[in-house]
Amino acid sequence: MFLKTYQPELINTAIVVVIFIIIRIIGKIAIRKIGQKSTINDARIKLISRYYTVTLFLIFLFVEAFIFGAEYDNISVVFSSVFAVIGVALFAIWSILSNVTSGVIMFFSFPYKVGDKIKIHDKDYPIVAVIEDIRAFQLHLREDSGDLVTYPNNLILQKAVTLVEKDAIEDFGDFN
Known part of the structure; x- marks a missing residue:
């Protein structure tokens, strides 16, 4: 019953998962090549790859919400609330966020x-x-x-x- 009810959504999810995996692999290969070309150590390459994967995963969740019928207004309320809470929390630890962002910038241009x-x-x-x-x-x-x-x-x-x-x-x- 579940499979019949949500068949189009499940097919779309499978397509998005395949696209997500392909983009993730291509991105990780690109990050590794940039890191090796710049003679950056493997630990930093893995760290930037992890940041890339987390960002892709958040985008994946956002797309999945649309696939399963969430309205833009509902998602915008949820995301704005989450980002408001995260923003207040990150303001308290802004230097940590600043250092992580600087670390990502340094990976590509230091x-x-x-x-x-x-x-x-x-x-x-x-x-x-x-x-x-x-x-x-x-x-x-x-x-x-x-x-x-x-x-x-x-x-x-x-x-x-x-x-x-x-x-x-x-x-x-x-x-x-």
Whole structure:
């Protein structure tokens, strides 16, 4: 009875699932190729792929709601309510969201790689260090003294940065 009642919706859902899987595979391949071409480490590639999958899944849920007959007005009320709650919650933790967004931007356009020695021109705390890791929220930088500095992603995009040496991490050894 269920299958007969919702047959068109189930067929449309199957089509959307296939399209979702194809788009997801193509997107993940593209992200992997961009990451490998830019010599970005695998952990960052996986993180960006995860963000991409979650975004696609949310779009999938939105499309599924329309397939099963939800009205645009009803969906807009639900989504605006959810986004209002999320907006208030994210305002309280805006720096985390800012760092994650900066991490995504850095994946595609950050000119420095793990192993590069950089100088951050911060007036309060200038840093000359080797990039050990680029994570979702911060960079891990190793100073010449051996100190580990975690520097927020959103700040690295706001400060002037100079490349001191490429692949300097080889000179200092492995700190992990």
